[in-house]
Amino acid sequence: MVCGESGLGKTTFVNTLFSTTVKNYADNRRRHAKQTDRTVEIELTKAELEERFFKVRLTVVDTPGFGDYVNNKDSWMPIIEFLDDQHESYMIQEQQPHRDGRIDMRVHACLYFIRPTGHTLKPLDVEVMKRLCTRVNLIPVIAKADTLSQHELQKFKERIRSVMDAQGIQVYCPPIEEDNPAAAEETKEIIASMPFSVIGSETDVETPDGRIVKGRQYLWGVAEVENEEHSDFKKLRNVLIRNSMLDLISNTEEKHYEAYRAQQMETRKF
Numbered sequence: 001m002v003c004g005e006s007g008l009g010k011t012t013f014v015n016t017l018f019s020t021t022v023k024n025y026a027d028n029r030r031r032h033a034k035q036t037d038r039t040v041e042i043e044l045t046k047a048e049l050e051e052r053f054f055k056v057r058l059t060v061v062d063t064p065g066f067g068d069y070v071n072n073k074d075s076w077m078p079i080i081e082f083l084d085d086q087h088e089s090y091m092i093q094e095q096q097p098h099r100d101g102r103i104d105m106r107v108h109a110c111l112y113f114i115r116p117t118g119h120t121l122k123p124l125d126v127e128v129m130k131r132l133c134t135r136v137n138l139i140p141v142i143a144k145a146d147t148l149s150q151h152e153l154q155k156f157k158e159r160i161r162s163v164m165d166a167q168g169i170q171v172y173c174p175p176i177e178e179d180n181p182a183a184a185e186e187t188k189e190i191i192a193s194m195p196f197s198v199i200g201s202e203t204d205v206e207t208p209d210g211r212i213v214k215g216r217q218y219l220w221g222v223a224e225v226e227n228e229e230h231s232d233f234k235k236l237r238n239v240l241i242r243n244s245m246l247d248l249i250s251n252t253e254e255k256h257y258e259a260y261r262a263q264q265m266e267t268r269k270f
């Protein structure tokens, strides 16, 4: 799931992430509309991806931006409801006598897009992320990394980390495989660079040294999506669809779904 204010490049990011790996990505869209007093539509896209010879079927949940109104209170409620609805629906299916063929639409990762202000998190971000992190594996990302310098980005990351610590916002952290030193080192590097910064672009551009890459063209040169010096796009992709995919799934089951179930059991007792 991708969420955050509108105009931060969520849709562009998803298209960038899958443009090379997913078949039929663009022509496979389906809308999931939820009735609210303001129209907020959650859009589901099914995609199939081939990763290291395995076929993976996944669903992308694109959420419309919130924070566009003078009063933003509750504009993110449909997203929280959507997450809870999926846990609820799974729980109901689990309680049926025949549990084969369950439909599991629980969200395994939620990318929360942060506006690249270079300052700190907004109160709205804090409020929404606090609610998200108890329901889903939360992965905050700094949008449009090409609009900040490396120095600004580092400072921004530090400030975000300290606000999240102070506010008790728990983000998803990939597990370190202690018995595999090379992988452990790579994961530690990934964790150190969180929150990830991303650049999204669906266009191929030519770099000054003649390479054709996905990127954004500027007068001074090219901001490359997959260049580790420009953004953490590769690290994030690694977490999402390579090394940590299974962990995201089991963490959803063991941590977030269990928490939802326990809470529901508790409230239904009375």
Ligand code: GDP
Pocket: 005, 006, 007, 008, 009, 010, 011, 012, 013, 065, 143, 144, 145, 146, 147, 198, 199, 200, 201, 216
């Ligand atoms: P959404 O509302 O969050 O889904 O945002 P969109 O994906 O529609 O993008 C909004 C605008 O931001 C578009 O004009 C994109 O071309 C632009 N954009 C998307 N990603 C980036 C990025 O990484 N850097 C910059 N500079 N612009 C971006």
